[in-house]
Amino acid sequence: MTPAHLADRLEKTPGPQLPSHPAIAVWRAAASADIDAIHAVVSAADAVDHPTWTTPRQDVAEAFESTHIDPARDTLVAVTADGEIVATGVSALHPSRAGGMLSVDLSGAVHPQWRRRGIGTALLRWLDARAQQQVARAAQSLEGxxxxxxxxxxxxxxxxxHATILAAQGYTAERWFSTMERDLAQPVTTLPVPEGISLVPYHRARDADALAARNDAFRDHWGSLPSNEERWQQFVGGDFFRPDLSRMAVTDDGQLVAFCLASVNEEDFAALGASHAYIDLIGVVRSHRKQGLAPLVIAAALEAITAEGLERAVLDVDTDSPTGANRLYEGVGFVATHRVVAMVRRL
Structure with missing residues (x-):
C-alpha cells in the first residue's frame, strides 16, 4: 500500500549526484558572478525557443535574491574546459505550503550550439533529483x-x-497555455462602470490589498499557489511593472475587487516586432465574480496602454481556465499566437 503522507512516501529519497558528461569539464552551483553568463545562455535559447520575447536579466538575478531559493543547492551550471557556461538550471520550491501541497518549478536552458549532445538530459536528471529532495525535506517539516x-x-x-527529455523522466503534459495578442489599432470599447465601483490606476499604497486580491482570485486556478509578500514586491517593485497602465476596480467602501496589471519591457519590442505591454495578471475576487468586472478592468487598462502609444497588448492564458478567461480575451479582441505546455510529475 502506498503511504498516505508525502513525507512517508519520500522518506528514502537520495540527494542529487553531479552529472558526468564528456563535453562538460565542471558541473557546479551557480554564483551571483555568473548572472551575465547565465543570461547569455538563456537569451540564446530564447531566440530559438520563443523568438517573440526574451528573459530579462532581472529574472535571472532573482534566483540570487529570493529567500526560497538557495543557489548553492538549487542551481546548476555546466562549464566547458574553456570556462564557458553552456547550460543552466534552477529547481525552485514554491514557498507556499497551502493544503500540504509542495510544488517545485524546474527551469533551465542549454545553449543552442550545445544541444542534442545529452547535456539537457543530464541537467534535467539533476534538477529532478534535487526537486524530489526539496519536497522530501519540506514534507518532513509539515504537520501531517x-x-x-x-x-x-x-x-x-x-x-x-525539451518535451522529449521531460517525458523520458516521467513528466506528462497536463495543461496548455496560449499566448494572445491584441492589435491596439483596433478601438477599445469603453464599458459602463457599475454603480458602487470606481476604476483607478494601481497605487503602491494598495500593495497588500492587491496581493490579498490576487491570492483570492487565483486560488481555484490550476497550478496556482498563494504568493507571498517577497515575491509580490519583486513584481510590483520591479523595473518593468507599470502602475500607470494597470487598473483596479474598487468599491465605494474601498475594497479592491478586480485588477488588470501590466508591465513594459522595451527590450522585447524588437523581438515581437511591435511596441507593447504585457498583461501579467487579470483577476476578480471570488465574492464579485459574474458582475462584468474582468472586461471592465481589461478595457480600462487597454485604453491606458493605447494612450501610451503602444501598438499591442500581450497576455498568457490557461486554455482550460475555470473562469473561461480565454473566451473572455477573445471577446475583447485578443488572438492566440502560440502555446506553452505544462509538464508535470506528481510524487
Missing part, C-alpha cells in the same frame, strides 16, 4: 507530512527536444 508533491516545467510547443 504533506499531501502532494508536484514537479513542473513549462515547455514551448516547438521545443520538442
Amino acid at each position: 507530512g504533506g499531501s502532494e508533491g508536484r514537479l513542473k516545467a513549462y515547455v514551448e510547443e516547438p521545443n520538442t527536444d
